[in-house]
Amino acid sequence: MSLKKPSETEEEYFARINAEKQRKLAHDKGKSMVTEEREQLKRLHFMHCPKCGMELQAVSFRGIQIDKCYYCNGTWLDEGELEHLAGKEPGFLQSIIGVFKGD
Numbered sequence: 001m002s003l004k005k006p007s008e009t010e011e012e013y014f015a016r017i018n019a020e021k022q023r024k025l026a027h028d029k030g031k032s033m034v035t036e037e038r039e040q041l042k043r044l045h046f047m048h049c050p051k052c053g054m055e056l057q058a059v060s061f062r063g064i065q066i067d068k069c070y071y072c073n074g075t076w077l078d079e080g081e082l083e084h085l086a087g088k089e090p091g092f093l094q095s096i097i098g099v100f101k102g103d
């Protein structure tokens with residue numbers, strides 16, 4: 001926000017302050033709408049198969065929770081679970097992890 005200029009009337013000053021306030025409110029609302037859309041997507045898709053859309057069942061296996069679709073027989077892992085299953089030994093799973101590893 002810039003300092004009040006000498007030529008600026010009190011009315012202009014308050015109009016500008018109000019406009020800045022409204023602009024900030026509009027931007028905040030825009031940001032929260034994106035968050036709301038994300039929340040809506042999560043509500044719609046959480047624990048549903050990404051391939052066929054049927055409900056996933058959580059199955060515990062070797063200390064991790066596998067999400068299983070008993071309709072299309074797909075098997076899904078959360079972040080970090082593939083790494084846990086792969087262990088430290090070099091092999092096929094370690095190769096996959098190497099391909100998709102970020103940063």
Ligand SMILES: [Zn+2]
Pocket residue numbers: 049050051052053054069070071072073074
């Ligand atoms: Zn499925």
